[in-house]
Amino acid sequence: MAWPEPSFRAIASLNPRDGDIPFADLLEAPPLTPLCQPGDVAKLLLTSGSTGKPKAVICTHANIALNAAQIEACYADPEPPVLVNSAPWSHSLGANAILHMVLHRGGTLYIDAGQPTPTRFSETLRNLREVATTYHNMVPAGWGLLVGELERDAALAARFFEKVRVLQYGGASMAQSILDRVQAVAVRTMGERVTFAAGYGATETGPTACNIHWLNARSGMVGLPTPGTAVKLVPAGDKFEIRVKGPQVSPGYLDQPEATRDAFDEEGFYRLGDAARLADPEDPAAGLVFDGRLVENFKLASGTFVAAGALRVAAVSAIGGVVSDAVVCGEGRDGVGLMLFVDPTAAARLGDASAVRAAVVEGLERLNAAAKGGGKVARALILDGAPDAASGELTDKGYINQALARDRRLAELERLFAEQPDDGVMVFR
Numbered sequence: 001m002a003w004p005e006p007s008f009r010a011i012a013s014l015n016p017r018d019g020d021i022p023f024a025d026l027l028e029a030p031p032l033t034p035l036c037q038p039g040d041v042a043k044l045l046l047t048s049g050s051t052g053k054p055k056a057v058i059c060t061h062a063n064i065a066l067n068a069a070q071i072e073a074c075y076a077d078p079e080p081p082v083l084v085n086s087a088p089w090s091h092s093l094g095a096n097a098i099l100h101m102v103l104h105r106g107g108t109l110y111i112d113a114g115q116p117t118p119t120r121f122s123e124t125l126r127n128l129r130e131v132a133t134t135y136h137n138m139v140p141a142g143w144g145l146l147v148g149e150l151e152r153d154a155a156l157a158a159r160f161f162e163k164v165r166v167l168q169y170g171g172a173s174m175a176q177s178i179l180d181r182v183q184a185v186a187v188r189t190m191g192e193r194v195t196f197a198a199g200y201g202a203t204e205t206g207p208t209a210c211n212i213h214w215l216n217a218r219s220g221m222v223g224l225p226t227p228g229t230a231v232k233l234v235p236a237g238d239k240f241e242i243r244v245k246g247p248q249v250s251p252g253y254l255d256q257p258e259a260t261r262d263a264f265d266e267e268g269f270y271r272l273g274d275a276a277r278l279a280d281p282e283d284p285a286a287g288l289v290f291d292g293r294l295v296e297n298f299k300l301a302s303g304t305f306v307a308a309g310a311l312r313v314a315a316v317s318a319i320g321g322v323v324s325d326a327v328v329c330g331e332g333r334d335g336v337g338l339m340l341f342v343d344p345t346a347a348a349r350l351g352d353a354s355a356v357r358a359a360v361v362e363g364l365e366r367l368n369a370a371a372k373g374g375g376k377v378a379r380a381l382i383l384d385g386a387p388d389a390a391s392g393e394l395t396d397k398g399y400i401n402q403a404l405a406r407d408r409r410l411a412e413l414e415r416l417f418a419e420q421p422d423d424g425v426m427v428f429r
Contacts, residue, residue: 038062044254045092047203056254057092057203064096067206067248068104070226071097071199074213077165080105081135084127086112086142092207093170097199098137116142117394118344118386125149125156132162137199140174141394144324147178148345150185161189170199170207173290173309175317176219183217198223200290202272204263206248209272212287220313222276222288231288232269233276237305239291242276243269275307296402298331306336306374308402315377319363322346322356325387327405329413335378337416338364339409342382357382361426368428380426381416383409 012020036042042061046054081102087094102109110131114124116139124142138146150157167182183193193215200222201209210231212223222242225231229246249270252260264270275291278284292309299305308328315326315338323346327339340360347356360380368376387394393405406413416425 036061038065043095045095045203046090055256055259057250058252058254059092059096059250063206063248063250064100065104066228067096067208067226068100070206070228070246070248071101071208071211072105073227074211075166079134081107082110082131082133082163083107083135083137084110084112084124084131084133085137086114086116086124087137087139092201092203093137093139093199097170097207116145117389118145121145128160129156132159132164134163135166135168136160136164137168137170140169140178141324143169143174143178143182144321144343145345147181147185148321148343148349151181154189157185157189161186161194164194166195166197168197168199173313174198174219175313175321177317177320179217179219181321193217200288201244202270204250204270205244205246205272206250208248209244209246210288218279218289219317220290221279222290224285224287230269232267234265236275236294239275239294239307240277241271241294242274242288243271245269296328300330300336300374301332301334304374306330311336311375311377312400312402314371314375315364315367318367319360322350322359322363323382325400327400327402327409329406329416330378333417336374336376337379337381337413338377339405339412339416340380340382341385341387344386353382357426364426364428377428379416379421379428381412381424383412 010020011023011026013023016022038061040061041058042064043059044056045059046056083098083102085094085098087098089095089099099109110127112124112127114120114122114127150160179196183196186192186194195213195215197216198212198221199208201207208226209229210223210225212221226246229244229248232243233240234243243265245268252263273293273295275294276288277291278286279289280286292307296308297306298308306328312326312328316323322343323340324343325341328336329339330336342356350356350359360382364377364380387400387405391404391408393401393408395401415422418425421427
C-alpha cells in the first residue's frame with residue numbers, strides 16, 4: 001500500500017517517507033534563530049469543564065517551558081523517564097505536564113490508546129505488560145482500575161514495579177484505600193514502598209502549581225509549591241481558598257477579558273476555586289492538603305454546610321474499593337445523599353448485588369460513626385452502569401462533574417430523597 005502524499009513536512013527517526021526530514025539531519029544542522037518569543041502563544045487548551053463551561057486558556061511558550069523545568073527540579077532523578085500514558089493532548093495534564101516533561105528530559109513516551117474506563121482499560125493493561133515504565137501517572141479512576149489487576153495478577157505486578165520510581169495521580173482526589181492497596185502490592189512485589197506523588201493545579205496554572213515529591217502515604221496531599229511559585233490561603237467561610245502566582249500561570253482566556261479579570265485577585269494570584277489547609281499547622285514544610293472544591297459545596301435545609309469534595313473522597317475510601325465514585329447530593333434537603341457507581345471488578349469479586357450492598361452499608365456506617373454534621377450520610381443509592389463521559393458527566397480527568405451528574409439523574413435524585421424510599425435506597429439513622 002502506498003503512503004498518501006503528506007500535506008506537511010514530517011520529521012522521522014526511522015523509515016522516512018519521500019519528503020520527510022531525517023532526525024539525524026537535524027542533529028547535524030546549525031541552530032536557527034528562534035522565531036517565537038517567550039510571551040508568544042504556543043497553544044490554546046480548553047479547561048476540563050469539571051467546574052463550569054470550558055474556556056480557551058492561553059499557554060505561552062514561557063508558561064510551558066518553565067513549568068517543565070519546575071517539575072524536573074522537584075525530583076532528584078537524572079535518568080530520562082519512560083512513560084505509558086493516555087492523558088489526552090487536548091488538556092493540560094497530557095499536553096503540557098506529560099508531553100513537555102518527556103521532551104524536556106529526553107525521555108520516552110508510549111502513547112496509550114486505553115482509557116480509565118472499564119470498557120477500554122484492557123488496552124492500558126496490555127501496554128503495561130509490554131513496557132516497564134519508570135514513572136506512571138494516571139487519574140484516580142485509572143488507579144482504581146489498575147490496583148485490582150495488580151492484586152490479582154502477580155506477573156503484571158512484577159512487570160509494573162520492575163523499574164518504576166515514581167507513581168503519581170492528578171486531576172481529582174483519590175481515595176486513601178486505593179493508595180494503600182497500591183503500596184501493599186509494591187511491598188509484596190519489590191519489598192518497599194514507592195514514592196506516590198500528587199500534582200496539583202489547573203489548566204491555567206501550567207498545570208503544575210504544587211507537587212508532592214517525597215515518599216508519601218497520605219492521599220489528598222497537595223504538596224509544596226514548585227520552585228518559583230507562590231501560594232496563599234485566603235479565608236473562605238470555615239475553609240481556606242488556595243490561590244497561585246508563578247511564571248507558569250496563564251495570562252488568561254482567549255477573547256474573554258471579563259473572565260480573565262475575574263480569575264485573578266488584586267495581587268495577581270489565580271483563583272482555583274479549591275480549598276486547602278496545612279498538613280501540619282506547626283510545620284508549613286509538611287505541605288498542603290486538598291480540602292475540597294469550594295464551587296461544589298452546599299448547605300442542607302438546616303443550614304449545615306456540606307464539603308462535597310471531601311465527603312466524596314471519604315465515602316469512597318470508607319467503602320473500600322467497592323465503588324469507583326460517588327455523587328454527593330442534598331442541597332436544601334434534610335440530609336446528605338450519595339449516588340454511587342459500583343466498581344465492576346469489585347462487584348464481580350463479591351459475587352452478587354446483596355454482597356455489594358452489604359459492603360456499602362458497612363462502609364458508610366463506619367464513616368457516619370466518626371463523622372459530624374454535614375459529614376454524615378443519610379441515604380445512598382447504587383446507580384446502574386458507569387458515569388457517561390460523552391455527556392460530560394465524567395470529565396477527561398476521570399473526575400465526576402457533580403453538578404452535571406445531579407442534573408442528568410433527576411429521577412434517581414428524587415428516588416434517593418423520596419418521602420417513602422423504595423427498597424433500593426439505603427437509609428442511615
